[in-house]
Amino acid sequence: MNSSQKRNKQYIKQFAQFMYQIGIIVASLTGTTSLFANPAVDHIVSGDVAIEQTANTTTINQASDKAIINWKSFNIDSNESTHFNQPAGGITLNRVDPTQGASVIYGKLTSTGQIILVNPGGVFFGSSAYVNVGSLIASTEGITDKDFLNSHYHFSQDSPYSGSIINEGTIIAANHGLIA
Numbered sequence: 001m002n003s004s005q006k007r008n009k010q011y012i013k014q015f016a017q018f019m020y021q022i023g024i025i026v027a028s029l030t031g032t033t034s035l036f037a038n039p040a041v042d043h044i045v046s047g048d049v050a051i052e053q054t055a056n057t058t059t060i061n062q063a064s065d066k067a068i069i070n071w072k073s074f075n076i077d078s079n080e081s082t083h084f085n086q087p088a089g090g091i092t093l094n095r096v097d098p099t100q101g102a103s104v105i106y107g108k109l110t111s112t113g114q115i116i117l118v119n120p121g122g123v124f125f126g127s128s129a130y131v132n133v134g135s136l137i138a139s140t141e142g143i144t145d146k147d148f149l150n151s152h153y154h155f156s157q158d159s160p161y162s163g164s165i166i167n168e169g170t171i172i173a174a175n176h177g178l179i180a
Contacts, residue, residue: 038080040072042097045145049092058082060092062113068093068145073100074117076107078128086113086134093148094118098161105129105169114177118142118155122163129169135178138165 038058041051047067052059056079060069065087074096076082084092090113096103102122106129109115114135117123123138125131140163141155173179 038076038082039074039094042070042072044069045095046149047092056080060084062086062090062092065089066091066093066149068095068148071096073097074103074105074119076105076109076129078106078126081108081110083109084111084113084115084133086111089113091135092116093143095142096121098159098163102163105131109133116143116148116153120159120161120163122161123165125167125169125171127168129167129171131169131171133172133177134174136171136173137178137180139180140165 038053038056044051045068047069048063049067049069050061051069052061058081060083062084067090069092071094074094084090086092092111092113093116096117096119098119098121100121102124103117103119104124104126106126109129109131111133113133114137115133116137116139118139118141120140120142122140137153139155140161142158143153143155147154171179
């Protein structure tokens with residue numbers, strides 16, 4: 001890792017912590033109980049998917065082997081959880097709008113299958129993050145729908161954003177699962 005990458009990583013971490021603290025202050029002043037309000041869906045691009053959301057829980061029920069979901073934001077506060085209920089061998093490509101900044105995960109992210117989380121703005125797993133999935137790929141580089149649906153997992157830099165992936169939490173994959 002070169003010095004520029006180290007500075008970028010440190011900046012993203014400090015910025016995420018700063019925004020989290022600002023959010024707590026704003027939430028306490030406005031009476032808001034949930035800072036991040038779990039992931040905010042934009043639209044389902046492909047697959048048979050139903051998304052259920054309550055105050056602190058998001059459940060993604062996927063009936064198809066593959067699904068693509070575009071999210072406005074993908075954040076999980078420490079008191080929130082997001083679960084992907086997938087068929088055996090199921091995989092979901094989750095694209096996040098980078099204009100909303102890095103995805104910040106302090107809560108629980110679980111799945112019965114494989115998760116790909118793409119946010120060119122970065123992904124920060126905070127110290128209280130708990131991830132338990134079949135497999136997880138977190139990336140700042142994109143993948144086309146065609147490549148994903150044809151199982152060609154070729155990622156490329158197709159965005160002007162240059163975020164980082166930072167993990168301070170706990171990430172667990174199933175036996176023979178991948179964490180990348």
